[in-house]
Amino acid sequence: MNRNRFIKSHGLGNEYIVLDEDNITFELNEKAIKRICNVNFGIGSDGILLKVSSKNADIGLRIYNPDGSEAEKSGNGLRIFCKYVFDYGIINKKELTVETKGGIVKANIKEIKKGKANVITVDMGKAIFKSELIPTKYEKEEVQGEVILLEDKEYKINCVSVGNPHCVILKESLDIDEIKKYGTKIENYHMFPNRINVQFAKVINRREVEVLIWERGAGFTLASGSSSCAVASIMRKKGLIENEVTIKMIGGQLKIEIDDNWNIRMTGEVRQICEGILSDELLEDIEMYGL
Numbered sequence: 001m002n003r004n005r006f007i008k009s010h011g012l013g014n015e016y017i018v019l020d021e022d023n024i025t026f027e028l029n030e031k032a033i034k035r036i037c038n039v040n041f042g043i044g045s046d047g048i049l050l051k052v053s054s055k056n057a058d059i060g061l062r063i064y065n066p067d068g069s070e071a072e073k074s075g076n077g078l079r080i081f082c083k084y085v086f087d088y089g090i091i092n093k094k095e096l097t098v099e100t101k102g103g104i105v106k107a108n109i110k111e112i113k114k115g116k117a118n119v120i121t122v123d124m125g126k127a128i129f130k131s132e133l134i135p136t137k138y139e140k141e142e143v144q145g146e147v148i149l150l151e152d153k154e155y156k157i158n159c160v161s162v163g164n165p166h167c168v169i170l171k172e173s174l175d176i177d178e179i180k181k182y183g184t185k186i187e188n189y190h191m192f193p194n195r196i197n198v199q200f201a202k203v204i205n206r207r208e209v210e211v212l213i214w215e216r217g218a219g220f221t222l223a224s225g226s227s228s229c230a231v232a233s234i235m236r237k238k239g240l241i242e243n244e245v246t247i248k249m250i251g252g253q254l255k256i257e258i259d260d261n262w263n264i265r266m267t268g269e270v271r272q273i274c275e276g277i278l279s280d281e282l283l284e285d286i287e288m289y290g291l
């Protein structure tokens, strides 16, 4: 098979490039990740999914943000990756386990269209509210309703981990310019040692929530699976929604189910955009210039 093959897919407009560690001829280091994810000097993407081996699950996955940082989990990334391994016959079953830095998850190919996986469910693990496990530097047991001051703005924050860290802010109305202005300040706030993903969330009713996303290491994205899980967990904890909710984002919507032990299940569509080969010139430029 050709070396340096990639596929590019999206989950609700949150796109990823998939690579196989056994197929690439270069080191997927920070320089490579930044250039490949750059829309002008590379392919352009919200991140990279690297297929790796696993001794503890059917397959392993490493998740990288466009800034080169590694993420413990990605909901859209996991659905895209499961579609890839199913569509390309790497794993010939509809139920599979994937080992990520944030734990082992179980996935289920829910719907197949013309022989390709189309809708995928992922059991994303448990919502963790303990502040030191998120992690945050807050002394309190949990970070719920804490106030942070950012220059001229005050936000009430609610933090949760779904394998990766999240800061959920409840809003009466959602403003893209506001999250683009303050998202990075919250992402890099000094109380979050590993930085944090940020969501502005507005309850529509007990079964629908609207969300804007600012991702750690990626910035403003059209959708985010782990963010959807985080928002649903916080809303459920505050008694604002039922245990099954639709999270509505600019790129589309996800169904999130939360059981009585805070186990989270996420279901949504994934679509492939293209497949191709990374050119030798791109690899030369990574070596010579990085980004």
Ligand SMILES: N[C@H](CCC[C@H](N)C(=O)O)C(=O)O
Pocket: 014, 046, 063, 065, 070, 071, 072, 073, 074, 075, 076, 077, 164, 165, 197, 215, 216, 217, 218, 223, 224, 225, 226, 227
């Ligand atoms: N930027 C996130 C990882 C990707 C999350 C998002 N794309 C998703 O679908 O969950 C982080 O650093 O934790």
